Structure formats: C-alpha cells, structure tokens
Amino acid sequence: MILVNPLFNVLAVFWVSAVALSPRTRREIIALCLGAAAFCSVLSTVAVERLNPGGDLPWYGLLAITFPLYVAICWVVVFTNRYQRRMWIMHQETHAARDALARLAVTEERLRFSRDLHDLLGHSLSLIAVKSELAIRMTETDPARAGAEMADVRNTAREALREVRAAVSGYREVELDVELAGARAVLEAAGIRCEAGELPGALPPEVRAVLAWVIREGTTNVIKHSQAARCAVSLTSYGDSVALEMRNDGASGGDGTDGSGLTGLAERVAVLGGEITAGRHGRGDFVLRADIPLPGPDTDEDEDTAPEAVPASTAGRSA
Numbered sequence: 001m002i003l004v005n006p007l008f009n010v011l012a013v014f015w016v017s018a019v020a021l022s023p024r025t026r027r028e029i030i031a032l033c034l035g036a037a038a039f040c041s042v043l044s045t046v047a048v049e050r051l052n053p054g055g056d057l058p059w060y061g062l063l064a065i066t067f068p069l070y071v072a073i074c075w076v077v078v079f080t081n082r083y084q085r086r087m088w089i090m091h092q093e094t095h096a097a098r099d100a101l102a103r104l105a106v107t108e109e110r111l112r113f114s115r116d117l118h119d120l121l122g123h124s125l126s127l128i129a130v131k132s133e134l135a136i137r138m139t140e141t142d143p144a145r146a147g148a149e150m151a152d153v154r155n156t157a158r159e160a161l162r163e164v165r166a167a168v169s170g171y172r173e174v175e176l177d178v179e180l181a182g183a184r185a186v187l188e189a190a191g192i193r194c195e196a197g198e199l200p201g202a203l204p205p206e207v208r209a210v211l212a213w214v215i216r217e218g219t220t221n222v223i224k225h226s227q228a229a230r231c232a233v234s235l236t237s238y239g240d241s242v243a244l245e246m247r248n249d250g251a252s253g254g255d256g257t258d259g260s261g262l263t264g265l266a267e268r269v270a271v272l273g274g275e276i277t278a279g280r281h282g283r284g285d286f287v288l289r290a291d292i293p294l295p296g297p298d299t300d301e302d303e304d305t306a307p308e309a310v311p312a313s314t315a316g317r318s319a
Contacts (some may be wrong), residue, residue, distance in 0.1 A: 033078060037070035037125075044070075056114050095227075098190050105186065120167055124160035163253050176203075179212040180233070183219040190223050192248075193230045203242065207292055210268050211235070211244050214276075214290045216263045218246035226250035226286060241274075243291045251286035 038302035045062040187194040202209075222231050228250030236243045266276040274292035281287040285309065 007287050029078060033074040034071065036068055037074050040070045041066040091227075094191065098223050101190055102220070116167065117164075120163055121160055124156055124163075127156050128160075131156070132133075167242065176208040176212040176215070179215045179219075183233070186219055186223060187231055192228050204295055206272060207242065207294065210272055210274075210292060211242075211290065213265060213268055214244050214288070215246070217261050217314050220261065220290045221288070222246070222250070241291055241293045243289060245290075246288040247281070248286055249284055251280045251284050261286075296312070 007299035041063055044066045045059050048062055131149045131153045135146040135153065138146040138149065184194045218233075222228050226248055230248065231248040233244070233246050234288075236245070262276065262278055269276050269290050269292060272292050274290060276290050277289070278288045279286070
C-alpha cells in the first residue's frame with residue numbers, strides 16, 4: 001500500500017530529512033514527524049480508495065496500517081540523518097584539531113629556535129656593544145687601547161658568527177631515530193594509530209639523514225592533508241639499495257604529488273642517486289616511498305632477489 005504512492009513517500013523523506021538536519025528541539029521534531037506520517041497516511045488511504053473502491057479493508061483500517069509504517073520510516077530517516085550530521089561535525093572538529101596541532105608544533109619550534117638564538121647571541125652582542133663604545137671613547141686618549149678593544153670586537157664577532165653557523169647546521173641535521181620517535185608521538189596525538197620497532201644502525205650517516213627527512217615530510221603530509229586512522233612505516237633493504245615506505249589509509253582526493261615539500265624531498269633524495277614516488281595505492285591508501293642506493297663497492301647479490309623487510313615501524317595522514 002505504501003508503494004502505491006511513491007511521490008508521497010519521497011515528499012515524506014525530504015520533509016523528515018529537512019527536519020532532522022535543522023536545529024530543532026526534540027518536541028518539534030516529533031511533532032513534525034507525526035505530521036508528515038499523518039499527511040502521507042491520509043494521502044495513501046485516499047489513493048488506495050480511488051484505485052480500489054469498495055475493497056475488503058475499510059479506510060480506517062488502511063490508516064491504522066499506514067500511519068505506524070510512516071512513523072517508523074520517519075524515525076529511521078531522522079535517526080540516520082542526525083547521526084550522519086553528528087559524524088560530519090566530529091569529522092570537521094578532528095581536522096580542525098589536527099591543523100591546530102600542526103600550527104602548535106610549528107610555533108613551539110619557532111619559540112625554541114628564538115630562545116636558543118637569544119642565548120647564543122645575547123652575550124656576544126652585548127660584549128660587542130660595550131667594547132665598541134669603550135673603543136670610541138678611548139680613540140683620542142689611548143689609541144693603542146682602542147685598537148686592542150676593536151680587535152676584541154672583531155674576534156667576538158667572528159666567534160659569534162661561527163657559533164651561529166654551527167647552530168644553523170645543527171638545526172638542519174636530523175636523526176633517523178629522533179624523527180621516527182617524533183613522528184610516532186605526533187601521529188598518536190592526532191589520533192592516528194602508531195606502532196614503531198627498532199631501526200637498523202648499519203646505514204651510512206648521509207642515508208640516515210635523508211631517510212629522516214622522508215619521515216618528517218611524510219608525517220607532516222599525513223597530519224595536514226589526509227584523513228588517516230593508520231599509518232605504516234617500513235624500511236626495506238634489497239641488494240645495494242634501501243627503501244623507506246610510508247603508507248596511510250587516508251588518501252585525499254588529489255594525487256598528493258603537488259607542493260614544495262615533496263619537491264624539496266625529491267631533491268634531497270636525488271643527491272644520493274635515489275628517487276621519490278608518491279601516490280594512491282589500492283583502496284584509499286597513499287604511499288610515499290624513497291629508494292636510495294647504498295654507497296660502497298658493488299656486491300654479487302642477485303638483483304632479482306626478493307626484498308627482505310627490516311622492521312622499522314608499523315604505524316597506526318601522507319600525505
């Protein structure tokens with residue numbers, strides 16, 4: 001009997017959907033749903049009476065059957081739509097929290113750098129200012145002393161410059177173990193399941209540094225651009241090469257290969273003769289992979305030998 005009036009059913013679904021998605025009180029929703037069910041029940045009864053006049057079932061019997069059915073339909077539609085609306089709001093809040101976490105991490109890093117820079121240059125600049133002022137005052141009365149003070153200023157400035165260069169170089173250097181631990185902490189804070197194992201130590205320092213940059217960039221992409229609930233990181237050695245793969249289950253709509261982050265990462269890997277590949281894989285997975293040849297003499301290993309996985313990390317968005 002309900003299928004006799006598909007148009008009424010569609011109207012009821014649209015009505016109830018609008019009610020469910022609108023910010024109304026529970027009483028208003030119940031009243032509007034009952035009204036929609038009663039309206040569709042009456043129209044269904046009238047339509048059945050016109051199509052089958054004088055049927056075995058009287059009109060009030062039709063109402064008694066159709067009204068509860070329409071009430072049930074309205075209740076299911078309301079519950080489903082409000083549940084989907086609540087899930088959408090939670091999804092938006094999760095993304096906002098991830099963005100806030102990424103911004104907070106950047107802000108904390110900037111504050112740490114500014115504190116270190118202040119501690120590094122504060123004393124040297126103060127000493128340069130005092131000695132310069134003293135040299136100016138003693139230029140006419142004691143030129144030799146003034147020259148000695150300016151020599152100290154020069155030496156202090158050179159030492160400060162050396163310390164700044166060393167500090168900047170240290171900030172640019174990254175450690176594979178440190179980056180993996182940091183990636184685990186950031187992913188877990190963002191609600192992404194993360195598990196990590198031991199990393200092999202028998203890798204050249206320059207290779208470990210580039211792999212650390214891959215982990216850093218891959219983690220950033222997972223946090224900022226994906227909807228991942230799980231991310232897996234694996235380090236694999238095959239022949240005279242090593243491969244680091246980051247796979248997450250939150251691939252976005254794009255191919256994920258745009259942006260300056262992956263471009264700069266590809267340049268770092270290319271310096272060692274390696275290559276970066278990034279893109280969708282399978283159903284909803286995004287894979288970031290870096291293949292880097294290991295330096296040293298050629299080995300006699302068969303290149304067709306299957307890769308042998310070295311457990312690095314299995315983490316539970318790149319990218």
